[in-house]
Amino acid sequence: MSKPPVTDPRRRIPRTDALLALPAVSAARARLGDTAIRDIIRQAQDAARRGETPPDDVERIVVESVSASYASSIRPVLNATGVVVHTNLGRAPLSPAALDAVGAASGYVDVELDLESGTRSKRGAATRSALLRACPAAEDALMVNNGAAALVLATTALAAGRAVVISRGEMIEIGAGFRLTELIASTGARLHEVGTTNRTHARDYADALTDDDVGAILKVHPSNFRVEGFTSETSLSELRGLARAHGVPVVADIGSGLLQPDPLLPDEPDATTTLESGADLVIASGDKLLGGPQAGLLLGDGALVQRLAKHPLARAVRADKLALAAMEATVGGPRPPVWEYLHADPDRLRVRTESLGTAVGFPIVAHDGRVGGGGAPGVPLPGWAVRLPVATAARLRVGDPAVLPRVHDDACLVDLRCVPEADDVRVLAAIRQALGAS
Numbered sequence: 001m002s003k004p005p006v007t008d009p010r011r012r013i014p015r016t017d018a019l020l021a022l023p024a025v026s027a028a029r030a031r032l033g034d035t036a037i038r039d040i041i042r043q044a045q046d047a048a049r050r051g052e053t054p055p056d057d058v059e060r061i062v063v064e065s066v067s068a069s070y071a072s073s074i075r076p077v078l079n080a081t082g083v084v085v086h087t088n089l090g091r092a093p094l095s096p097a098a099l100d101a102v103g104a105a106s107g108y109v110d111v112e113l114d115l116e117s118g119t120r121s122k123r124g125a126a127t128r129s130a131l132l133r134a135c136p137a138a139e140d141a142l143m144v145n146n147g148a149a150a151l152v153l154a155t156t157a158l159a160a161g162r163a164v165v166i167s168r169g170e171m172i173e174i175g176a177g178f179r180l181t182e183l184i185a186s187t188g189a190r191l192h193e194v195g196t197t198n199r200t201h202a203r204d205y206a207d208a209l210t211d212d213d214v215g216a217i218l219k220v221h222p223s224n225f226r227v228e229g230f231t232s233e234t235s236l237s238e239l240r241g242l243a244r245a246h247g248v249p250v251v252a253d254i255g256s257g258l259l260q261p262d263p264l265l266p267d268e269p270d271a272t273t274t275l276e277s278g279a280d281l282v283i284a285s286g287d288k289l290l291g292g293p294q295a296g297l298l299l300g301d302g303a304l305v306q307r308l309a310k311h312p313l314a315r316a317v318r319a320d321k322l323a324l325a326a327m328e329a330t331v332g333g334p335r336p337p338v339w340e341y342l343h344a345d346p347d348r349l350r351v352r353t354e355s356l357g358t359a360v361g362f363p364i365v366a367h368d369g370r371v372g373g374g375g376a377p378g379v380p381l382p383g384w385a386v387r388l389p390v391a392t393a394a395r396l397r398v399g400d401p402a403v404l405p406r407v408h409d410d411a412c413l414v415d416l417r418c419v420p421e422a423d424d425v426r427v428l429a430a431i432r433q434a435l436g437a438s
Helices: 016-020 023-032 034-049 055-067 096-105 125-134 147-159 180-186 202-208 236-245 271-277 302-309 321-332 337-342 346-360 392-397 421-436
Strands: 077-080 140-144 163-167 190-194 214-220 250-255 281-285 296-300 364-369 381-389 402-408 411-414
Touching (some): 016 023, 016 034, 016 055, 023 055, 034 055, 077 421, 140 302, 147 163, 147 214, 147 250, 147 281, 163 202, 214 236, 236 271, 271 296, 346 381, 346 421, 381 392, 392 402
Parallel strands (some): 077 402, 163 190, 163 214, 214 250
Antiparallel strands (some): 364 381, 381 411
């Protein structure tokens, strides 16, 4: 193949070493690393060689690309859906106190070291103490890496090779086809189903406990659905008497992670009330209504918690130092964003929404937010939203900043409930940009 003529414009493509020496590229190397930088440069050069971009634009493209790139591909999103615990957006946003704690824990820390004696200490001791202060009804606490892991650990330690008694009305499936019953069965435990979908009585549990091979009674909060009408369930106080007569623990998976009652959500179970009502062990998530990092919490009877903590599986599901630090700061520090968003003042929300609607020239409408994450299904959170053309939603999602609105009733609804007030100006800029692109 003949060589390109001297006048070939591809000869004007900047050399790699020249592009690496650009001040903006040099500054970005500490943030992105050499491999990512060289990939950006190569892509820009290859595009110019193929004739897709002019050679004289390569330098500009490289500078713009490195300036807009980050080591992680995860993008921050402004949550304008009105859904507080949004699973697709990472559930609970961390509080400033938790973020500071994560930053402090990112280096070498005394996670398993007693600095005074210089000897090894118990992992997560400070987080355990913070959880017990926040939930005095628990004798002991253990934190693992997520809620499913907490259920697996409890089931394995208490009932592997034995029966777990569970009501048919609590054999639930949650997001992405995840079934708690399949998770339990994977531990080697045997499911002993009792009652019916809508009614389970104390006598159903009593009949099941005639089996001498029961490892635990499990009660599961349905979370993301409700059964109404001709229904009946057995209370924890009833189960406590039955279980203790047979020497079997009652494990309650409450799901979304309230440690104390919240008057706004009267039907949402909390760890304190659940323990006081008769549960021996409570399982909860840390990144839902508790407002902390992804975690599974095990709270309750001291002997049971220690039995779980000493099981070999506990090592495989233990929480890392960042999650431990974030959880301690969440339960011991100021109220997290999740609480603020749940309890947002409707009047203040209306003022903010009206201001945004006036600025962009579109009406506002009443809009009920939701708890999300399986918590308090059907409970409305009264608020307001700016009603935009439905086509605006796609442009908002891919804009800078990325804004996720709710698409409903052939409209794009922007709800500021879960947007920090300081970010209202960014939402306004994003909407103007999206409308200008139409």
